[in-house]
Amino acid sequence: MVYLFIVSLIWAFSFGLIKGTLAGVDSTFVAFARMLIAAIVFVPLLQFRGISKSVKLKLGLTGLVQFGLMYVFYLAAFKSLQAYEVALFTIFTPVFVTLIEDAFNRRLNLRHLVVALITIAGTWIIKGEAFQSREILSGFLLVQASNLCYAFGQIYYRRVMNTNPDLKDKQVFGYLYLGGLAVTALFTIILTPLSTLTLSSTQVLTLLYLGAIASGLSFFLWNIGARRVNAGTLAVFNDLKIPLAVAVSLLFFGEQTNLPRLLIGGAVILTALVLNERMNKRPRKHLAANPTKTPLN
Secondary structure, three states: OHHHHHHHHHHHHHHHHHHHOOOOOOHHHHHHHHHHHHHHHHHHHOOOOOOOHHHHHHHHHHHHHHHHHHHHHHHHHHHOOOHHHHHHHHHHHHHHHHHHHHHHOOOOOHHHHHHHHHHHHHHHHHHHHHHHOHHHHHHHHHHHHHHHHHHHHHHHHHHHHHOOOOOOHHHHHHHHHHHHHHHHHHHHHHHOOHHHOOOOHHHHHHHHHHHHHHHHHHHHHHHHHHHOOOHHHHHHHHHHHHHHHHHHHHHOOOOOOOHHHHHHHHHHHHHHHHHHHHHHOOOHHHHHOOOOOOOOO
16 A cells, blocks of 8 residues: 555646646646656566467556546646646545446446445535636536556556466556557647747656656556555545645645645545445455465566
């Protein structure tokens, strides 16, 4: 779990950096740049031999969805939302994690739907009136699309790696970044006005940091951590970054919000997270036999 916690701290500052330093830079180009830098870091470690084409394609698909499409939707949301709002709206990621896990296991747990409704209620307490704004609503939907992509990738990567226990994370993770790079490159070619694109030195340094650390190293550590815990714990850690990111955005980047509503709605959402964790907690004996609890590669 330590890997998930470290990454949560790193990501808490990413929201404010994107909204502040990279304001005005085309979001699809930012997604492409982050994937390109992350790929440069990890592709040299790729293992090409001894891995079937089907596994390579599955890993590439994982990155295409979890990193590529996720970033396209997620970064576009910053055009209409403050950084803390983007962080807040990622609260639904753990709900998607558990629902997708249920879907893969061909079961429907109605208790997870109850958690989803409680989470929605908490979010409505905090930002309900704001949803009358078309910009806020479109930003919210973009974040939910990114949440769905990121949740799918976490679960699917874990399943692919568990069925191929001889593979080491560092030897295959580059395939995920290649998948993410392919789709973000396509979106950039279609949507980004490259002829008018300009970057300051501060923006270049920010992209290098976000690509190498917040994307490259952090996604790597996160997916390793995701393999070492059950779905319930993974769901909770998906939301640990939210209070951290909201606090950083308000305290360090000077954003404003209705603090009483944030605290009340946050308490409701925290209740949902506790319920989600308890519903997904498994006995120790079962965890010992759980293939997701694998050694670090």
